[in-house]
Amino acid sequence: MSTGKYIGRVLVVDDDQAICEILRAQLSNEGFDCEVALSAEEGLSMLRRDAFDAVLSDLHMPGLSGLDFLAAARRERPHVAFLLVTGEQDVRTAIQAMKSGVSDYVVKPFKGETVLRSVGQAIEKKRLEAELQGYRQKLEHMVEERTRQLFSALQEIEITYDSTLEALGGALDLRDSATAGHSIRVTLYALTIAEAMNCGEKQLRELARAASLHDIGKIGIPDAVLLKAGCLTAEEQAIMRSHVLVGYELVSRIAFLAQAAAIVRAHHERYDGAGYPAGVSGDRIPLGARIFAVADTLDAMTSDRPYRKALSFEEAMAEIVAQSGRQFDPVVVKAFLSVPRHVWSSIQTGSLSVGRPRPRAEAVAMPEQRARPD
Ligand SMILES: [Fe+2]
Structure with a gap:
């Protein structure tokens, strides 16, 4: 079932190749452009190389842990949505991770719809945040520009006032x-x-x-x-x-x-x-x-x-x-x-x-x- 709603580029990072392939199939079927990495290190190098909208990472991997990977990945790409895939026993850790910027978590064994919904929502949230940030910057720029114009207009008014006063002084001298x-x-x-x-x-x-x-x-x-x-x-x-x-x-x-x-x-x-x-x-x-x-x-x-x-x-x-x-x-x-x-x-x-x-x-x-x- 493809709704065409959650389109984006997703990186799946998991040392379990079977899970990677399942997720890739589900996400691709839904219209996402999906890449997989079998380790945190590979995931990081792919993130450095390519642009992604979301990263779905396992919590436990050999080498760099899921949390360390996400911290490093967020430093590389702060505007990407990050999601954790975790077991029941690690839900508390995943919730903690959300406090430090992880968008959502998915508990294993997961249903395809759950993953798709979480990824889609996380990407949409990031998109809205980026839009809001852009809107805020545009507003700030507009305020700066208007302030500059106002200041310049005030300066011109002051110059006009002072020229008028100077002319008035000259007229008084003429008397x-x-x-x-x-x-x-x-x-x-x-x-x-x-x-x-x-x-x-x-x-x-x-x-x-x-x-x-x-x-x-x-x-x-x-x-x-x-x-x-x-x-x-x-x-x-x-x-x-x-x-x-x-x-x-x-x-x-x-x-x-x-x-x-x-x-x-x-x-x-x-x-x-x-x-x-x-x-x-x-x-x-x-x-x-x-x-x-x-x-x-x-x-x-x-x-x-x-x-x-x-x-x-x-x-x-x-x-x-x-x-x-x-x-x-x-x-x-x-x-x-x-x-x-x-x-x-x-x-x-x-x-x-x-x-x-x-x-x-x-x-x-x-x-x-x-x-x-x-
Ligand atoms: Fe006088």
Whole structure:
């Protein structure tokens, strides 16, 4: 009776040739492609040479025992179904063997149908396991691929965000013609100092975003105040100073700019507490804002203004050093001084953008508490 259901390649291993032949006849009759081996050693060499779906092995053989043979065979071909042929007295051993990966056992004297059913089921089980394993691997591959695509899409979104912020910073500069290019330069100055302080990628990103947007609150300042050439009255100065809180209000509503918003709010604070809007001092000012303050002043002093010519870099540097511990955090000033002169020059002379590689400053050893994120 051939059902055509249990088709596969089977290796029968038994030192009793009569049993081998009976099994071969029964299995072949049922549509299996059957080979026999009269010893464990021969079985192993056939397994190494050919592919089988199932191995049916006697438990007791001269030389390598059935259990040792199965252990060795499973190491060779872990995806093959292994079955034991055993006597009544060894059923317990066979059950134990199933715990270590043997698919099934057949007790002698066996009926042909029993053997066929066991072999067929064992092969089918292995086939399903292999299918499941393949499906699992496919799923894992799909998850990896989707994760990679998602990560890449997120990176693109981040780049788009940052380009938008950079463009917005440039647009803000245009409103006040005296500060053309200020936003991009000050961003690069700030990043250069932050790198010299060993700030991490996340801090650098937040700092770049804050630097692009630091004066966004000036959108709310009337031209009569923003562009006034002479000294500001006390009232006008108060209006001008409101740009930090207006900027904070605008930026803090955007979730991914929350950290940058804190820097926008604090970018006119002073290390000695004499700044605005909160008058906080020292480490209570976010590290990004302390870094930004040096960068902003450096650019302001080294840029032409309608009412004065730009200072030389050396003059600006001397002023920053003079303000260390007063306007500026001494640790930030130390980092600023550690950056080689040519790095500042290449930023100052343009042709750089936040997204492009730029000359890197060597990091200086900073006290640990200062290098931590704010
Ligand atoms: Fe400002």
